Amino acid sequence: MSLLSELNALALGLFIISTIAMTVTRQIGACIQIFVVQSLLLAASAFLLGASTPSWHLIALGCVTVIGKAISIPWLLRALVPSEIHRTRELSQTIDAPTALLAALGLTLLGYAFGAHIVGAAPNLSSGNVSMGIAALLVGLLLLAVRIEAVPQLLGILAMENGAFLAGIAIAPDFPLIAELAIAFDVLLLGFIVALLTRAAYRRIGTTEVGGLSALRERIK
Amino acid sequence: MILAIPLLAVLAALWCAIPRAGRAAPAVTVLAAIAVLSLSIRLLWTLSGGGTLTVIRGWVELNSLAALLLTLIALVYATAALFSWGYLASDATSESRIRLYHANFNLFAFSMLSIPMLNEIGLVWIFVELTSLLSILLVSFAISADALEAAWKYMVLTLLGATIAVLGVLVLYWALHATGSTEFTWDGLHAAAARMPHALLGFAFVLLLVGYGAKIGLVPLHTWLPDAHSQAPSPVCAMLSGIETSVILYVVLRLRNVFAGDPSLHVGAWFVVLGLISVGAAALLLTQTQDYKRLFAFSTVEHMGIILTAAGLLTPAGDVAAVWQLLAHSATKSLCFYAAGVTLIATGTRDIAAIRGLLGTSRFAAAALLFGALAIGGAPPFAVFLSELAILRAGLLAHAYVLVALLAFFIVVAFFGLLWHVTNMVAGPPESEPRRRRIPLTCAWALLLAALPVVILGVWLPQGLAQALESAARVLGAA
Numbered sequence: 001m002s003l004l005s006e007l008n009a010l011a012l013g014l015f016i017i018s019t020i021a022m023t024v025t026r027q028i029g030a031c032i033q034i035f036v037v038q039s040l041l042l043a044a045s046a047f048l049l050g051a052s053t054p055s056w057h058l059i060a061l062g063c064v065t066v067i068g069k070a071i072s073i074p075w076l077l078r079a080l081v082p083s084e085i086h087r088t089r090e091l092s093q094t095i096d097a098p099t100a101l102l103a104a105l106g107l108t109l110l111g112y113a114f115g116a117h118i119v120g121a122a123p124n125l126s127s128g129n130v131s132m133g134i135a136a137l138l139v140g141l142l143l144l145a146v147r148i149e150a151v152p153q154l155l156g157i158l159a160m161e162n163g164a165f166l167a168g169i170a171i172a173p174d175f176p177l178i179a180e181l182a183i184a185f186d187v188l189l190l191g192f193i194v195a196l197l198t199r200a201a202y203r204r205i206g207t208t209e210v211g212g213l214s215a216l217r218e219r220i221k
Numbered sequence: 222m223i224l225a226i227p228l229l230a231v232l233a234a235l236w237c238a239i240p241r242a243g244r245a246a247p248a249v250t251v252l253a254a255i256a257v258l259s260l261s262i263r264l265l266w267t268l269s270g271g272g273t274l275t276v277i278r279g280w281v282e283l284n285s286l287a288a289l290l291l292t293l294i295a296l297v298y299a300t301a302a303l304f305s306w307g308y309l310a311s312d313a314t315s316e317s318r319i320r321l322y323h324a325n326f327n328l329f330a331f332s333m334l335s336i337p338m339l340n341e342i343g344l345v346w347i348f349v350e351l352t353s354l355l356s357i358l359l360v361s362f363a364i365s366a367d368a369l370e371a372a373w374k375y376m377v378l379t380l381l382g383a384t385i386a387v388l389g390v391l392v393l394y395w396a397l398h399a400t401g402s403t404e405f406t407w408d409g410l411h412a413a414a415a416r417m418p419h420a421l422l423g424f425a426f427v428l429l430l431v432g433y434g435a436k437i438g439l440v441p442l443h444t445w446l447p448d449a450h451s452q453a454p455s456p457v458c459a460m461l462s463g464i465e466t467s468v469i470l471y472v473v474l475r476l477r478n479v480f481a482g483d484p485s486l487h488v489g490a491w492f493v494v495l496g497l498i499s500v501g502a503a504a505l506l507l508t509q510t511q512d513y514k515r516l517f518a519f520s521t522v523e524h525m526g527i528i529l530t531a532a533g534l535l536t537p538a539g540d541v542a543a544v545w546q547l548l549a550h551s552a553t554k555s556l557c558f559y560a561a562g563v564t565l566i567a568t569g570t571r572d573i574a575a576i577r578g579l580l581g582t583s584r585f586a587a588a589a590l591l592f593g594a595l596a597i598g599g600a601p602p603f604a605v606f607l608s609e610l611a612i613l614r615a616g617l618l619a620h621a622y623v624l625v626a627l628l629a630f631f632i633v634v635a636f637f638g639l640l641w642h643v644t645n646m647v648a649g650p651p652e653s654e655p656r657r658r659r660i661p662l663t664c665a666w667a668l669l670l671a672a673l674p675v676v677i678l679g680v681w682l683p684q685g686l687a688q689a690l691e692s693a694a695r696v697l698g699a700a
Contacts, residue, residue: 218506
């Protein structure tokens with residue numbers, strides 16, 4: 001095992017830990033910071049794979065990730081979302097932290113097993129990326145289900161996307177760059193729109209606990 | 222010339238974004254949409270016999286199916302632009318908000334117009350995500366608590382779907398790569414499908430079906446759809462229900478044959494089962510709802526299920542019927558939401574129980590609503606009647622008798638559900654003193670124009686269009 005792949009394995013381990021940490025961190029500001037760490041670890045994995053392949057596509061993707069997710073998303077959230085929300089501690093999650101942690105660990109194992117099963121066909125691959133990518137996708141889904149505040153829900157979607165790309169850099173290293181750039185643009189637009197929506201919700205209905213909104217549904221007569 | 226189709230929408234959006242251009246924004250949008258519509262019809266005329274038009278090799282290529290879809294999008298874009306004009310004016314919306322609405326509306330149209338033109342699967346995914354992103358703020362346009370809730374649910378579930386789908390796209394690329402090909406286009410995928418590793422193909426299929434299925438509103442991933450399609454302004458609902466869902470379904474239908482070659486994936490069975498569950502659940506939910514915009518939204522879930530079921534037959538007759546239904550549904554559903562829009566203007570409420578004797582309050586709104594319900598329910602002599610008949614016939618030809626029986630039963634349940642609610646609203650004496658509000662002229666015109674194809678296609682399928690349907694179904698390419 002070369003040094004680069006060992007470093008990549010370290011980045012993958014830290015990546016999944018940061019994803020799980022986002023699920024149980026109550027303070028929203030801290031949650032954003034952990035998301036930055038997660039994005040930087042995705043970029044690190046892209047750089048390491050890019051250096052060992054070598055592939056300019058992956059280096060470029062790493063740069064796009066740093067600019068788009070580690071710098072721009074937190075900046076957008078700070079600029080557009082009222083500062084009170086950043087200091088909020090989210091107390092009313094749908095399930096408590098220990099249960100969420102246990103569920104996250106279970107999902108990680110599931111993702112790991114499934115990733116290993118899928119990679120069986122193509123042994124030359126960084127199989128850890130696929131396993132941890134799928135695991136992060138599942139834990140991100142859990143984050144989305146557990147949290148009811150707007151900002152953590154957005155971070156759940158972005159964490160899932162990071163997971164998809166963590167697998168993506170291993171399985172499709174020469175994916176057309178134009179698509180990668182456009183994806184980065186999509187992420188910025190997403191951050192911008194969600195920040196606007198969160199701000200509108202805060203001003204109009206006085207809460208950003210969007211998971212608790214349930215006025216719209218069928219009422220059985 | 223072809224690239225002008227999406228670019229016109231972008232130019233219109235830029236124009237509307239200019240602060241001084243405020244008052245002209247609705248007119249500019251309507252003009253752009255009419256130009257897009259005429260270009261699309263010309264393109265459909267050229268491509269109706271079959272063949273491919275290459276604009277940028279490997280990236281932008283068009284065939285008859287794409288041209289048909291472009292025409293549908295352009296048709297709803299044009300009528301919705303016209304409807305928006307009067308609809309926003311009737312609501313006393315401020316000039317700057319009207320400007321922003323139109324800028325966003327044009328960009329949303331741009332994202333949808335691009336999808337049929339694109340040939341590269343990665344880019345198609347990006348534009349599918351863009352359709353969500355560019356419509357979120359249109360759904361929340363009213364900035365009420367309900368609209369914000371609907372927009373949030375819409376955002377979370379459709380982007381969740383998009384994130385799952387992106388992994389599907391990457392796995393599909395991986396599978397393609399394993400065959401030695403790098404041509405990540407519709408044709409490239411079809412050519413290489415038989416040689417792709419089985420495990421990867423299956424994984425990609427599940428991810429793409431779940432991911433895009435969430436965006437189409439397939440049960441049980443449909444929960445956002447009635448919320449978003451009832452809270453958005455009516456012309457936006459027409460775009461969301463009439464064409465956005467159809468455009469994403471088009472992507473799924475084109476992906477179908479990449480997977481259908483592998484018999485162990487049971488692609489046809491998946492389509493039929495998911496389709497029937499959606500049709501059945503939507504038909505039952507439709508009878509329970511108390512909001513007439515949600516009524517039409519559930520009807521969209523129902524129709525997406527019907528089209529998916531027809532495509533699941535994997536026969537040429539099923540494909541022709543599926544494309545036909547796609548066409549009939551888009552044309553009719555936009556009309557239904559315009560009818561809902563004028564009813565809302567006339568009565569000020571979306572509550573079915575609160576509206577009685579609409580015929581006395583606004584004869585025009587009552588007629589439109591009844592017409593829309595009959596047409597989308599599948600009554601003769603309207604377009605949906607013929608396309609649904611074609612689907613049932615295709616099912617009989619494929620000897621899928623249980624499927625035909627279930628489908629027919631659910632269609633009848635939905636028909637009576639729709640009619641029950643609408644006749645309750647239309648008939649009888651008005652319960653309270655009506656607050657009469659005039660229906661804006663542009664809204665009335667948009668409604669009448671949208672009704673034209675619904676009536677014409679119900680009694681006469683022009684030769685050129687029939688030919689386009691046949692060749693579009695060949696693009697889907699059932700064996």
